[in-house]
Amino acid sequence: MGAAEHSTFWLLYGHYGPTMSVEQFRAEFMPKLTMKTLQNWIARGDAPKPINGVVDVRDVATWWDGQRKQKTG
Numbered sequence: 678m679g680a681a682e683h684s685t686f687w688l689l690y691g692h693y694g695p696t697m698s699v700e701q702f703r704a705e706f707m708p709k710l711t712m713k714t715l716q717n718w719i720a721r722g723d724a725p726k727p728i729n730g731v732v733d734v735r736d737v738a739t740w741w742d743g744q745r746k747q748k749t750g
Contacts, residue, residue, distance in 0.1 A: 686738035696731040706741070 693701060702725070703715050710718070718724040725736040
């Protein structure tokens with residue numbers, strides 16, 4: 678895990694703990710999307726996959742860092 682990924686994980690972990698709900702994920706990263714649209718994104722693999730309605734913040738950190746790299750790369 679590189680420095681940027683480490684930082685993203687610890688920021689999320691400090692704020693949400695080890696998991697965050699799908700609703701928290703949507704509110705934090707995609708507030709303009711409806712839950713139905715977010716569920717479609719998850720089904721396509723465009724967002725971290727939740728287990729029983731919660732997302733591991735490690736998966737969110739990896740996903741977010743990937744989004745940042747796509748925008749800068």
